Amino acid sequence: MTSNADLHARRQAAIPRGVSNSLAVYAERASNSELWDVEGKRYIDFASGISVVNTGHVHPKVKAAVTQQLEKLMHACFQVTPYESYVALAEKLNELMPATGPKKTIFLTTGAEAVENAVKIARFHTKRSAVIAFTGGFHGRTLACISLTGKVQPYKAGFGPMLPEVYHVPYPMAYHGVKVEDSLDALTQLFKADVDPARVAAIIIEPVLGEGGFHAAPAELLRKLRALCDQHGILLIADEIQCGFARTGRMFAIEHAGVEPDLMTIAKSVAGGVPLSAVVGKAEIMDAPGPGGLGGTYAGSPLGCAAGLAVLDVIRDEKLLERASQTGNFLVSRLKGLQARFPAIGDVRGLGAMVAIELVKNRRADAPDADLTKALVQAAARRGLIILACGMYGNVIRFLTPLTISDALLKEGMNLFEQALADAVQAVEGRSAATA
Numbered sequence: 387m388t389s390n391a392d393l394h395a396r397r398q399a400a401i402p403r404g405v406s407n408s409l410a411v412y413a414e415r416a417s418n419s420e421l422w423d424v425e426g427k428r429y430i431d432f433a434s435g436i437s438v439v440n441t442g443h444v445h446p447k448v449k450a451a452v453t454q455q456l457e458k459l460m461h462a463c464f465q466v467t468p469y470e471s472y473v474a475l476a477e478k479l480n481e482l483m484p485a486t487g488p489k490k491t492i493f494l495t496t497g498a499e500a501v502e503n504a505v506k507i508a509r510f511h512t513k514r515s516a517v518i519a520f521t522g523g524f525h526g527r528t529l530a531c532i533s534l535t536g537k538v539q540p541y542k543a544g545f546g547p548m549l550p551e552v553y554h555v556p557y558p559m560a561y562h563g564v565k566v567e568d569s570l571d572a573l574t575q576l577f578k579a580d581v582d583p584a585r586v587a588a589i590i591i592e593p594v595l596g597e598g599g600f601h602a603a604p605a606e607l608l609r610k611l612r613a614l615c616d617q618h619g620i621l622l623i624a625d626e627i628q629c630g631f632a633r634t635g636r637m638f639a640i641e642h643a644g645v646e647p648d649l650m651t652i653a654k655s656v657a658g659g660v661p662l663s664a665v666v667g668k669a670e671i672m673d674a675p676g677p678g679g680l681g682g683t684y685a686g687s688p689l690g691c692a693a694g695l696a697v698l699d700v701i702r703d704e705k706l707l708e709r710a711s712q713t714g715n716f717l718v719s720r721l722k723g724l725q726a727r728f729p730a731i732g733d734v735r736g737l738g739a740m741v742a743i744e745l746v747k748n749r750r751a752d753a754p755d756a757d758l759t760k761a762l763v764q765a766a767a768r769r770g771l772i773i774l775a776c777g778m779y780g781n782v783i784r785f786l787t788p789l790t791i792s793d794a795l796l797k798e799g800m801n802l803f804e805q806a807l808a809d810a811v812q813a814v815e816g817r818s819a820a821t822a
């Protein structure tokens with residue numbers, strides 16, 4: 387039998403360290419919210435491959451749609467001989483985008499590619515070049531995307547120069563004392579000191595920060611950004627790649643604020659595990675670049691589009707918006723219970739089923755505990771639970787269960803989490819006592 391250790395040794399010899407692994411657990415198969423490694427060990431999956439399988443691993447309806455598509459056509463390239471599933475999925479996403487008026491959709495393959503294309507479209511439409519993004523934001527790993535990403539290590543350092551004319555302002559983080567007015571003041575200062583708003587093509591924002599630690603943008607900020615964009619002819623881009631697709635209890639997280647974006651980037655859960663991404667936007671903006679200016683060989687592959695159509699049916703048929711809210715409520719209430727018992731849990735926050743805790747020393751928001759966070763991820767895996775870390779200081783644990791998870795697995799997973807937290811606290815305390 388292949389072991390995790392053998393595979394990890396081969397991986398270290400064959401694959402660069404730049405692509406890191408959260409766990410040295412080699413996945414063999416998965417079904418809904420469970421995953422089995424090559425040694426046959428079973429895990430409950432609270433990571434969903436970073437929010438990709440909101441509809442669960444290998445959902446039978448998604449699998450059937452992909453299998454059926456495989457029998458007929460694997461690749462044609464939409465730019466050569468188009469196919470119906472691309473058109474049909476675009477029509478559905480246009481209907482779902484929370485904005486009035488006609489909309490259009492282009493498909494791509496990865497989240498980063500969607501962000502790149504949103505910026506290209508915004509620049510072409512506005513004939514402006516500057517872009518404003520947020521500290522703590524994450525938009526992908528291509529050169530334009532790392533320029534927009536608001537975190538130097540490990541994403542930007544050493545990879546420069548960055549795209550010019552990208553500016554960052556603070557993202558509100560209540561737990562860290564960053565308020566909406568801090569973001570707005572920074573924008574005022576930016577327009578006074580650094581860039582003429584008439585040169586700004588777009589403001590890009592994650593309605594809920596993903597990698598940055600699951601802080602939800604207050605509705606007030608999103609409304610004020612909308613007003614500022616309207617005032618200066620700037621486009622508002624909502625990056626819904628991690629927070630979209632039913633994760634927060636709405637199809638798209640920006641809907642909680644009742645704000646209409648001009649463009650929206652989508653990826654991850656759009657196709658239930660098949661690589662697919664999209665830019666959806668107001669038709670007159672999307673139509674700005676001329677023929678040939680947008681596209682990609684694999685962009686909007688027949689397999690991805692077939693999966694995407696099935697994912698939308700699953701979200702509707704299994705009422706996953708409601709399920710996301712129920713799941714989130716359950717997680718938050720269990721985590722608040724743990725917070726009362728474990729001083730290491732400084733904050734519990736969430737929007738729908740996008741839930742996180744922040745691990746700190748002595749209940750202090752300014753004392754992030756990245757060591758405990760790392761230990762907890764490993765301790766959870768030993769107990770049979772997959773969780774993920776994130777956050778500006780590497781001290782946030784995010785909960786991204788499939789939205790199709792059963793109540794029984796949700797409870798079992800939280801029981802494992804509680805045991806793992808006790809293990810990790812004990813291990814880290816033991817280590818500090820030994821070095822004291």
Ligand SMILES: Cc1ncc(COP(=O)(O)O)c(C=O)c1O
Pocket residue numbers: 436496497498499501524525526527592596597625626627628629653654
């Ligand atoms: C908000 C957000 N934008 C963009 C991306 C980049 O997506 P991808 O990794 O598919 O390129 C991610 C990935 O985590 C993300 O969370």
